[in-house]
Amino acid sequence: MAGIEPGDIGKLAVCGDSAGGYLAAMTALYAARQGIRIDALGLFYPVVAPACETESWRTLGADHMLTRDWMRWAWASYLGDAGSLAADVDLLRADLASLPPTHIITAAFDPLRDEGEALGAAIRTSGGVVTMTRYEGMIHGFASLPMLTPMADRAITEMSRKLFVNNSVD
Structure with missing residues (x-):
């Protein structure tokens, strides 16, 4: 975002999946603080918080592709010696009111499911606009x-329509 001046861009959507979803959300929060408008935010099963303590982490975080141990290692690697700053990187503790209209896609058999859905609820509570879809049977x-x-194409098409066809999440 270096070199982008407020007001000198057209429509802009930011989207990411998993850790990329976390980075997309943090980018949108940073952009808002800098006066840069992002029109829509798309998050596929986003990483949200370092705690890894939701019900979906407890039930799905040991035997599936994404494990709680691996995620805790990833968070520790990301935070490095700044591990005490975990509260500062937890999206559920952030001021989410400045986020653009957001669409969140979660997967029923994903340890991150509850985090993504909690983020959606927190955005709504903050007064933000959010839509969510849970894909049953997906990981x-x-x-x-x-x-x-074929659910992959359906999810990509859904996100594209939410972000680009409508020019923002409705």
């Missing part, structure tokens, strides 16, 4: 697996 990362499931 973490399914949207990047179109060769394995």
Whole structure:
């Protein structure tokens, strides 16, 4: 975002999946503080908080592709010596009112499911605009697996329509 001046861009949507969803949300929050307008935010099964203590983490975080141990390692690697700043990186503790209209896609068999849905609820509570879809029967990362499931194409198409066809999430 370096070099982008407020007001010198057209429509801008930011989107990411998993850790990229976390980075997209943090980018949108940072942009708002800098006066840069982002028109829409798309999050596929986003990482939200370092605690890894939701019900979906407890029930799905040991035997599925994405494990609680791995995620805790990833958070520790991301935070480095700043581990005490975990509260500052927890999206559920952030001021979410400045987020643009947001669409969140979660997967039923994903340890991140509850985090993504909690983020959606927190955005709504903050007065933000959010829509959410849970894909039943799907696992973490399914949207990047179109060769394995037609649900991947459906999710990508849904997100594209939410972000681009409508020019913002409705």
